[in-house]
Amino acid sequence: MGTSVRLWRLVRTHTRAFSTTRRQLDNYAFVGLGQMGFQMARNLQAKLSPKDNVRLFDVNRGAMERLAQEMEASQAGGAAVSFADSASDVAQAADVVITCLPETKHVKTAYTSILESFRSSSNSRLFIDCSTIDPSSSREVAASASAYGVFVDAPMSGGVVGATAGTLTFMLGAPEHLLPRIEPILLRMGKRVLHCGPQGSGLSAKLANNYLLAINNIATAEAMNLGVRWGLDPKVLAGVINVSTGRCWPSEVNNPVPGVVETAPASRDYAGGFGIALMRKDLRLALTAAKEAGARLELADKASQVYEAAESDERCKGRDFSVVYRYLGGKE
Known part of the structure; x- marks a missing residue:
């Protein structure tokens, strides 16, 4: 029909x-x-x-x-x-x-x-x-x-x-x-x-939140990779982080290491979730808004470079933004 x-x-x-x-x-x-x-x-x-x-x-x-x-x-x-x-x-x-x-x-x-x-x-x-x-x-x-x-x-x-x-x-x-x-x-x-x-405040709030999320995600991936390379069990390390001062949404809910959180995209080959291209877009928007407001974002340029490089990697393209762990060479 x-x-x-x-x-x-x-x-x-x-x-x-x-x-x-x-x-x-x-x-x-x-x-x-x-x-x-x-x-x-x-x-x-x-x-x-x-x-x-x-x-x-x-x-x-x-x-x-x-x-x-x-x-x-x-x-x-x-x-x-x-x-x-x-x-x-x-x-x-x-x-x-x-x-x-x-x-x-x-x-x-x-x-x-x-x-x-x-x-x-x-x-x-x-x-x-x-x-x-x-x-x-x-x-x-x-x-x-x-x-x-x-x-x-x-x-x-x-x-x-x-x-x-x-x-x-x-x-x-x-x-x-x-x-x-x-x-x-x-x-x-x-x-x-x-x-x-x-009007406009909803977008400001979302972009500020997603900027923080973007940074936390990279830091979590780096910390998890560091601990695993030191020989720590990733579930043990995540357990420590999630009752300590490093706790955040990427560590607790969307952990980037496969198998740590069974419901996270990392545990299904980073499928679904919040696409890395969307995170790049939100970072770009946050940078634009920050420049207009005269706010310094010291980590924004480097974070943008990380997501851009990860997205261009065929192993990471089109996947959840937590796939930066894979881009960093994290053990899966």
């Missing part, structure tokens, strides 16, 4: 199921069905009321096809759903627009199209950008969107596993008076919303 036929059948199924009752719809638009956005959109649609409407778009037609198949197979109800042919088309009737896109350039391009689709200004539209971009670019988009609604940033933590399970943590940059409206929307896709301050 062709893509257009399948998508149309899904739209007809949802619309027919609720077409006999007159109601006031809440209209949602979701743009960006990558690994994270795909699962977020699925959870949003499933947890919205049948009285709501959600319209979806991605430049990858195959992603829309797969999502249509999943929604059709689950028969879980939720909001009426339809699929759009462009970013401008998806948002025309939306009260809430949610975007989850890979890079700054994609966010800017998408919002240029979205904003051009509106024929009138509005104080009630809400734009929620869950992409991880630099705060200054986010503020630029927010300024452009201000005539058409309120733009907030809500980057998330939890990875694809959290997106699938609906357990993401969102770091929100938004006016405080909008929290009662925004939080219930985000909690349909996650389990925690941390309000960090005004």
Whole structure:
């Protein structure tokens, strides 16, 4: 069955199921069905009321096809759903627009199209950008969107596993008076919303956290490699670190040595998890934001070099960022 036929059948199924009752719809638009956005959109649609409407778009037609198949197979109800042919088309009737896109350039391009689709200004539209971009670019988009609604940033933590399970943590940059409206929307896709301050603050918080994570990950890999080369059992060493002052998320949850933490990517050949390319991207964004703020990051350049070199190594490319342990020559 062709893509257009399948998508149309899904739209007809949802619309027919609720077409006999007159109601006031809440209209949602979701743009960006990558690994994270795909699962977020699925959870949003499933947890919205049948009285709501959600319209979806991605430049990858195959992603829309797969999502249509999943929604059709689950028969879980939720909001009426339809699929759009462009970013401008998806948002025309939306009260809430949610975007989850890979890079700054994609966010800017998408919002240029979205904003051009509106024929009138509005104080009630809400734009929620869950992409991880630099705060200054986010503020630029927010300024452009201000005539058409309120733009907030809500980057998330939890990875694809959290997106699938609906357990993401969102770091929100938004006016405080909008929290009662925004939080219930985000909690349909996650389990925690941390309000960090005004627009742009969510991104600042995420990039500061991920900068620290990037450094801790390299230091953990180096410390584990050092101890193993001294003859220490890696599980014993991790046990010492995790009850001592070196304890951190990379040592305790995402330990880079295979077999130390059975659920960590290292124990499945570094598959899944947080890709090394994504860590490189977040480090780059943190460096940009730090320069704009006049903040010194003494370890950032060296960390970036380590991740860049590891990613270019065929043994490490495309794997979880803890694979720097392998790049350092760690015993597996």
